[in-house]
Amino acid sequence: MLSFEVRAQPSVAMSFASPLLALALTVAIAALLFRLLGRDPVSGLGVFFVEPFATRYSIAEVALKATPLILCALGLAVCYRANVWNIGAEGQFLLGAICAGGVALWVTTAGIEAPRGVLVPVVLLAGIAGGMAWAAITALLRDWCNANEILVSLMLVYVAQQLLNYLVFGPWKDPLGFNFPQTKTFVAATLLPNLLPQSRLHIGLVLALALVAIFWAFLFRFWGGYQLQIGGLAPAAARYAGFSARAALWGAMLISGGMAGLAGAMEAVGPLRQLTPYVSTGYGFTAIIVCFVGRLHPFGIVFSGVLLSMFLIGGELGQSRLGLPNALTGVFQGLLLFLLLACDTLIDYRPRWRRLVSARDEPATPAQLPAGGAP
Amino acid sequence: MNEVALLIAATIASGTPLALAGLGLLLNEKAGVVNLGAEGMMLVAAIAGFAAAYHGGSQWIGFSAGALAGVAMAAVFGWLVIWLNTNQYATGLALSLFGTGLSAFVGIGYVGKKLAERSTFEVPGLVHLPFLGDAVFRQHPLAYFAMALALGIAWFLYRSPAGLILRSVGEAPESAHALGIEVRGIRLAAVLAGGALCGLAGAFLSLVYAPLWVEGLVSGRGWIALALTTFATWRPARVLAGAYLFGGVTMLQFQLQSEGVQIASQLLTMLPYLATVAVLALISRNPAWIRINMPGALGKPFHPGA
Numbered sequence: 001m002l003s004f005e006v007r008a009q010p011s012v013a014m015s016f017a018s019p020l021l022a023l024a025l026t027v028a029i030a031a032l033l034f035r036l037l038g039r040d041p042v043s044g045l046g047v048f049f050v051e052p053f054a055t056r057y058s059i060a061e062v063a064l065k066a067t068p069l070i071l072c073a074l075g076l077a078v079c080y081r082a083n084v085w086n087i088g089a090e091g092q093f094l095l096g097a098i099c100a101g102g103v104a105l106w107v108t109t110a111g112i113e114a115p116r117g118v119l120v121p122v123v124l125l126a127g128i129a130g131g132m133a134w135a136a137i138t139a140l141l142r143d144w145c146n147a148n149e150i151l152v153s154l155m156l157v158y159v160a161q162q163l164l165n166y167l168v169f170g171p172w173k174d175p176l177g178f179n180f181p182q183t184k185t186f187v188a189a190t191l192l193p194n195l196l197p198q199s200r201l202h203i204g205l206v207l208a209l210a211l212v213a214i215f216w217a218f219l220f221r222f223w224g225g226y227q228l229q230i231g232g233l234a235p236a237a238a239r240y241a242g243f244s245a246r247a248a249l250w251g252a253m254l255i256s257g258g259m260a261g262l263a264g265a266m267e268a269v270g271p272l273r274q275l276t277p278y279v280s281t282g283y284g285f286t287a288i289i290v291c292f293v294g295r296l297h298p299f300g301i302v303f304s305g306v307l308l309s310m311f312l313i314g315g316e317l318g319q320s321r322l323g324l325p326n327a328l329t330g331v332f333q334g335l336l337l338f339l340l341l342a343c344d345t346l347i348d349y350r351p352r353w354r355r356l357v358s359a360r361d362e363p364a365t366p367a368q369l370p371a372g373g374a375p
Numbered sequence: 376m377n378e379v380a381l382l383i384a385a386t387i388a389s390g391t392p393l394a395l396a397g398l399g400l401l402l403n404e405k406a407g408v409v410n411l412g413a414e415g416m417m418l419v420a421a422i423a424g425f426a427a428a429y430h431g432g433s434q435w436i437g438f439s440a441g442a443l444a445g446v447a448m449a450a451v452f453g454w455l456v457i458w459l460n461t462n463q464y465a466t467g468l469a470l471s472l473f474g475t476g477l478s479a480f481v482g483i484g485y486v487g488k489k490l491a492e493r494s495t496f497e498v499p500g501l502v503h504l505p506f507l508g509d510a511v512f513r514q515h516p517l518a519y520f521a522m523a524l525a526l527g528i529a530w531f532l533y534r535s536p537a538g539l540i541l542r543s544v545g546e547a548p549e550s551a552h553a554l555g556i557e558v559r560g561i562r563l564a565a566v567l568a569g570g571a572l573c574g575l576a577g578a579f580l581s582l583v584y585a586p587l588w589v590e591g592l593v594s595g596r597g598w599i600a601l602a603l604t605t606f607a608t609w610r611p612a613r614v615l616a617g618a619y620l621f622g623g624v625t626m627l628q629f630q631l632q633s634e635g636v637q638i639a640s641q642l643l644t645m646l647p648y649l650a651t652v653a654v655l656a657l658i659s660r661n662p663a664w665i666r667i668n669m670p671g672a673l674g675k676p677f678h679p680g681a
Contacts, residue, residue: 004459085464145656146665150411150464151602152655158595158648166641285472292465325483327590330476334415337469338451345459 004349014347019293019304022340030332039322047321048314048332058313060199064271066309068093068263070208070301072287074215075259077296081219082252083232088138088153089260090284091160092131096261098164099130101268101275104190105172105183116189123190124265131261132254134160139253143246149253157284165277172275183275192270204266209302211259216298228252260284281312282330289337308333380509382626387511387518388584390622392417392576394521396600397607397614398528399572404604405532406565407545407672411467412452414597415474416570417577420444422482424578425588428490437582438517438575445574446567448474453566457559460676475591485588515583517575524572525615532611541565545670548677558677573597595648602651606658608668617654624650 027045034044052062072089079086103126106112107119134156141147168181177184192202219225231238231248238245267279290308294300315329396413403410410416423444428437452470455461498512498519532538541561543551548558580596581588599621607613628643636643659665 087468141652141656144660146659146662147652147656148602148605148659151598151605152652154598155595155602155648155652159645159652162641162645162648166639169641170639288468289472325480327476327479327483331473331480332476334469334473334476337465338455338473341461341466341469342455342459345461349459 003352003354004345005352007348007350010347011350015295015344018343018346019295019300019340021343021346022293022336023307025339025343026332026336029335033328033331037324039324044318044322044324047317047324048310051317051321052310052313056196057199060196060201062306062309062313063205064199064201065312066302066305067202067204067208068267068283069287069290069308070212070305071204071263071266072256072260072284073290073294073301073305074211074298075256076287076291077294077298077301078215078219078225078228079252079256080291080296081232082228082248083235084249084252085150086135086138086153086253086256087150087288088135088155088157088284089256089287090280090282091153091157092134092257092260093264093267093280093284094157094160094164095134096127096131096264097268097275097279098160098167098264099261100124100127100265101183101186101279102126102167102172104186104269105275107190108184108187114189116191116193119190120192120269123269124262127261127265127268128258129261131257131259131264133257134261135253135257136250139250142249142253161277164275164279168275168277174274181277185274186269190269191273192266200271202266202270204270207266212298212302219298224251260287286312286333289333292337293340308336311336377506377509380506382630383510384513385626385629386619386623387514388622389625390619391515391518391521392579392584393596393600393603393621394525394615394618395517395579396573396576396597397603397618398521398524398611399569399576400600401604401607401609401611401614402528402541402565402572403569404609404673405545405670406541406562407548407670407675407677408453408456408562408566408569409463409467409601409674410449410452410470410566410569411464411601412448412470412474412597413467413573413601414593414595415471415478416445416448416573417474417580417593417597418478418591419448419474419481420574420577421581421592422478422485422588424574425485425488425490425581426481428582429485429488432491434490434582438578441578441582442571442574445570445572445577447570449566449570449573450563452570453563456676457562457566460678463674463676471597478592479590482588482590486590488588490582490586515579517579517583521618522615525611529611542670545672548672548675552677552679558679562677573600576600599647599651602655605665606654608658608664609670610668620654621647621650 031041031045034041052058072093076086076089100123103123137156138149138153141152142149168183172183174182174184192204195201195203195205227243228248228251231243231245235245263283268275272279286308290301290304294304311329311332315326318324318328319326396417400410400413420441424437424441427440428434448470452466455466456463496513496515502508502512532542540556544556544558544561552558577593580592585592603614603617606617625647628646631638631643632640
């Protein structure tokens with residue numbers, strides 16, 4: 001019978017191997033699923049794992065979609081390390097897009113003349129402020145009323161989406177837009193400069209990578225980041241050391257809200273150039289998976305951000321090339337997180353194969369481990 | 376028909392899925408397990424129920440399929456959190472994300488499909504009562520089931536020996552284990568029961584309440600049901616009352632719209648979510664009140680002595 005025994009120390013090797021194992025299992029299940037759908041598994045997997053890197057344009061698209069995922073996940077990593085369960089990054093992302101888009105729209109309609117070097121930072125800061133403000137509602141209710149941050153932040157996602165709908169169907173609708181729910185296209189001076197000609201990739205990627213380094217330094221080299229993490233790992237020890245739990249809550253929520261807001265702002269004045277009800281394709285939720293697959297570590301998040309971005313691109317390609325439903329991406333995403341959590345068990349536990357009857361008398365020997373004994 | 380009676384009837388109908396799911400989650404949490412996957416379980420059950428009823432031709436086949444789908448999802452969750460001791464929040468979240476994706480994927484072929492003509496339900500005799508007949512006695516049988524269930528669960532938890540064991544597992548699993556109670560088995564049973572009820576709630580949405588399938592049909596009701604358990608301070612009767620309260624808020628937006636109130640529909644759609652946040656904040660304000668009522672080991676993993 002397969003049993004798990006506690007390791008003396010968490011396995012470092014396994015904490016690296018677990019995401020890879022989870023990915024391998026996801027790929028195996030994906031191949032099986034393609035088979036069941038009557039598609040060739042090789043070409044199906046090729047669409048998800050090879051074609052996103054086939055052309056310069058598609059590589060740029062992978063980087064483009066990885067940018068908001070990395071930004072949101074960086075903020076969430078700080079939250080989860082501080083044991084603050086913000087799962088409403090999607091809502092904070094939308095508020096960032098709304099605030100940044102609002103400023104860009106105002107600049108557009110009022111015909112304000114200013115250089116791009118002034119307007120773009122203002123627009124992005126508006127987005128950060130919007131995301132922070134939305135996250136602050138959750139922090140405030142947690143701080144003052146002890147309201148569960150998981151439920152509040154999640155409820156606010158629905159509120160944010162309705163707010164966006166209200167604006168683009170109502171006051172912000174382009175009067176010349178044939179009644180489509182969308183704003184005017186923003187003027188060029190508010191848009192993010194392009195990074196790669198003939199692609200939609202913008203300088204947000206550079207900013208995101210710079211923030212990866214900053215977050216790494218903050219988490220592992222600065223006192224504030226250390227305090228946050230101790231608060232998450234050992235609340236009693238943090239209290240004893242005099243670290244403020246309130247400061248950790250507010251710090252984590254505002255940082256992650258700001259990052260999600262920045263991501264939303266970049267989406268609005270980056271590839272979209274206007275606001276529509278479909279500003280986010282679930283970036284805030286996908287970022288939760290990115291965060292866990294990346295081991296809550298800024299460098300890991302870069303890799304998992306690219307991986308989950310590949311899933312998104314693969315889903316789109318699968319739809320256009322193979323006629324597969326785009327919703328397949330969501331299945332793979334959820335599956336990956338599930339399998340990751342299951343594989344993470346191997347970090348703290350060692351699987352052992354024991355005979356059921358005489359388990360107590362005869363300790364298992366490694367020779368009794370069957371091939372593929374790990375779950 | 377009387378307008379107020381109709382509003383009451385609609386409130387009961389929209390409160391029923393919340394009550395079913397909320398009561399299921401209550402059982403989970405009384406055993407010490409938080410399942411954030413409610414939204415995902417309800418979505419998968421909604422499409423499973425819809426598909427089964429569409430092909431099977433009977434609503435009851437649909438409800439069975441929905442409940443089974445809920446149980447299957449809950450079983451995966453239960454195995455992960457109870458035996459592998461994975462983080463309950465993260466695992467529940469994974470269940471919700473997976474369920475959202477899976478239901479969207481499976482449901483593509485069912486968007487816009489119609490079920491066979493919906494039959495009407497009425498309680499014989501009582502339906503002819505003035506006012507009450509229209510308000511209360513024209514509901515789907517599951518609406519009465521939800522009411523009976525609240526009473527049944529209250530009796531089970533506080534009056535039956537099995538209920539005492541369930542609560543002990545949620546309050547102090549180590550002590551329960553020392554008494555020879557199979558903590559993990561009981562937790563799994565509670566999780567599966569919760570999955571079945573969330574499944575029924577999901578199937579109710581796609582078979583009776585909507586009755587159709589669209590992507591994201593559940594639209595946050597799983598999360599509202601989770602909030603309900605806190606709101607109800609883990610009391611079954613209060614879960615039922617809370618479900619009707621939120622059902623009423625949902626109906627209120629339609630009522631306001633039909634009365635021509637000059638508020639954009641999108642802002643009215645926010646109402647149930649804002650109400651959930653407001654109620655959660657108000658009820659959580661008194662930490663002692665929550666601490667007394669919350670199961671002692673809620674969300675904490677249990678390792679049987681190594």
